[in-house]
Amino acid sequence: MATSDLPTVTDETFPKRTNKTYALVELMHGEGPMVGKGPDGTVFSFPVVLLIEIILVLGVTLAVFLFSLLKQAPLEAIANPLVTIDPAKAPWYFVGLQELLEHMHPTLAGVLIPTALITFLVLLPYIDRSRANVGIWFSTPRGKRIVLWTAVYSMIAMSAYILLDNAFSLREILRYIVPEWIAQGLVPAAIIALIVAIPAFILWRRKASTRELMIALFTIMLFSALVFTLSGFFLRGPGFKMYLPWQMPNGYNPLDGL
Amino acid sequence: MSVQTRSRWAPLTESRVWRSFFRHGMPDNPLDRSLVMTSNIFLHLHPVKVNRRSLKWSYSFGLGVISAILFGVLIFTGVLLMFYYVPSVERAYPALLDIQLSIPLGQFTRNMHRWSAHLMVLAVILHMVRVFYTGAYKFPREFNWLVGIGLLLLTLGASFTGYLLPWDQLSYWAITVGTSIAGYVPLVGATAKSLLLGGPEVGQDALIRFYTLHVAVLPLLMMLAVSIHIWRVRKDGGLAINDSGVTTEDKPADAAQPGEPSA
Numbered sequence: 290m291a292t293s294d295l296p297t298v299t300d301e302t303f304p305k306r307t308n309k310t311y312a313l314v315e316l317m318h319g320e321g322p323m324v325g326k327g328p329d330g331t332v333f334s335f336p337v338v339l340l341i342e343i344i345l346v347l348g349v350t351l352a353v354f355l356f357s358l359l360k361q362a363p364l365e366a367i368a369n370p371l372v373t374i375d376p377a378k379a380p381w382y383f384v385g386l387q388e389l390l391e392h393m394h395p396t397l398a399g400v401l402i403p404t405a406l407i408t409f410l411v412l413l414p415y416i417d418r419s420r421a422n423v424g425i426w427f428s429t430p431r432g433k434r435i436v437l438w439t440a441v442y443s444m445i446a447m448s449a450y451i452l453l454d455n456a457f458s459l460r461e462i463l464r465y466i467v468p469e470w471i472a473q474g475l476v477p478a479a480i481i482a483l484i485v486a487i488p489a490f491i492l493w494r495r496k497a498s499t500r501e502l503m504i505a506l507f508t509i510m511l512f513s514a515l516v517f518t519l520s521g522f523f524l525r526g527p528g529f530k531m532y533l534p535w536q537m538p539n540g541y542n543p544l545d546g547l
Numbered sequence: 548m549s550v551q552t553r554s555r556w557a558p559l560t561e562s563r564v565w566r567s568f569f570r571h572g573m574p575d576n577p578l579d580r581s582l583v584m585t586s587n588i589f590l591h592l593h594p595v596k597v598n599r600r601s602l603k604w605s606y607s608f609g610l611g612v613i614s615a616i617l618f619g620v621l622i623f624t625g626v627l628l629m630f631y632y633v634p635s636v637e638r639a640y641p642a643l644l645d646i647q648l649s650i651p652l653g654q655f656t657r658n659m660h661r662w663s664a665h666l667m668v669l670a671v672i673l674h675m676v677r678v679f680y681t682g683a684y685k686f687p688r689e690f691n692w693l694v695g696i697g698l699l700l701l702t703l704g705a706s707f708t709g710y711l712l713p714w715d716q717l718s719y720w721a722i723t724v725g726t727s728i729a730g731y732v733p734l735v736g737a738t739a740k741s742l743l744l745g746g747p748e749v750g751q752d753a754l755i756r757f758y759t760l761h762v763a764v765l766p767l768l769m770m771l772a773v774s775i776h777i778w779r780v781r782k783d784g785g786l787a788i789n790d791s792g793v794t795t796e797d798k799p800a801d802a803a804q805p806g807e808p809s810a
Binding site: 330331332333334335337338339341342345346349350353354356357358360361362363364365366367368369370372373374377378379380381382383386387390395396399400407410411413414415417418419420422423424425426427428436500504507511546547 | 584589590593594595596597598599600602606609612613616617619620636640643644647654655657658659660661662663665666668672676679680681682683684685686688689692693696700703706707710713714715716717718719720721723724725728729731732733736748749750786787788789
């Protein structure tokens with residue numbers, strides 16, 4: 290309490306000569322129910338949250354409403370099992386899987402990798418059991434840097450894998466030399482595993498926490514899925530062959546298939 | 548107004564019919580004002596007070612609420628489409644033409660259904676990404692993370708089964724490609740595929756199965772899962788904001804301490 294500029298009061302309240310045997314020496318950080326919380330930072334749900342939700346309902350509905358006025362849902366000719374369309378693509382959220390199928394054995398691309406990813410997501414909260422930094426984006430500044438670097442890395446590595454495998458396919462070269470399960474299964478699996486393992490190994494050497502390792506793995510998964518989806522959606526034309534989006538033959542426009 | 552004063556609404560609010568609807572009288576006295584709060588559904592879903600930080604837009608981007616809203620839009624437009632759609636190989640495509648060409652607002656309703664569906668898949672994925680990067684899957688929210696994974700898969704399933712219903716070339720071949728992936732699963736793949744399609748290829752049996760999954764099975768499962776999901780959000784203490792005070796456990800030395808008071 291700085292009350293020295295009020296001498297009359299100070300002299301009475303805080304006498305200069307006193308027999309007190311205690312003093313304020315230092316302020317300590319402590320662990321208590323209200324430590325670090327400051328004043329109660331809450332607001333009433335009613336009406337604050339209600340208003341936010343009403344605004345969201347109106348905003349989202351209006352956005353879909355306006356877009357629906359501008360863009361029509363596609364409808365092509367009636368289904369005909371005798372006439373294949375070219376390219377035949379899965380819905381956009383599965384087109385990454387379809388792209389993956391171009392590069393490896395179907396059991397690996399269609400079953401083992403998706404199962405591994407779902408298993409990773411399911412086990413995630415039981416592997417990363419730390420309770421620190423909940424509710425903070427990327428946990429720490431270091432976590433943010435890990436996201437940035439692994440995102441850039443996976444986009445470059447996976448794009449390179451897709452393009453290289455498309456240009457000179459190792460699997461095709463190996464096709465008549467080794468059995469199919471090696472050329473189509475083991476080799477691509479090893480390449481993908483290596484791409485994932487490199488940043489994980491670097492982080493492990495730098496004594497990363499489990500959370501940081503999970504951040505790296507999740508980011509690799511997310512941005513690899515993004516690359517494969519974009520490639521399958523925009524770069525694949527007739528025959529599911531690779532073209533630049535603006536050089537698609539036969540007037541094929543990937544956006545027509547949404 | 549004192550509590551003892553009999554409200555002029557009393558003849559209405561004390562009637563048995565009113566009391567069967569509402570567990571409180573007119574909110575013109577402190578008791579009924581608090582009863583209005585504690586006995587209403589909004590405050591069943593939400594706590595009375597929420598932390599400011601959990602409302603910050605740049606924290607959650609409202610993605611969970613947006614997914615739920617889109618689910619609502621999809622149910623509304625989907626039910627409207629159901630009045631005209633017939634899940635038969637002969638009649639599905641003509642029904643689509645009818646909806647688009649002769650039914651008032653048919654094309655518009657279909658547009659809203661389709662774009663909301665795409666947007667919902669995107670919103671659900673982004674919601675999961677947000678929850679992951681903010682560490683919101685950690686204790687005590689592990690179970691709700693699992694429910695969320697279930698909801699992501701149900702959303703993909705709902706979108707995928709709806710994809711076949713227009714019965715045009717696009718939907719037919721997309722489902723043919725999509726279900727052929729299921730056929731690659733060792734041992735059970737062929738069985739799973741024929742269970743889904745009701746036969747060796749996409750035909751009438753597949754259409755009726757996809758339709759039933761799309762309009763009944765998956766939406767019901769999703770409603771159940773969404774109820775559990777929202778209920779658990781409240782049970783687990785609302786949105787995961789950093790109010791535990793734990794910020795240092797496995798933090799590297801170079802990390803700053805945002806929000807920590809300095810004295």
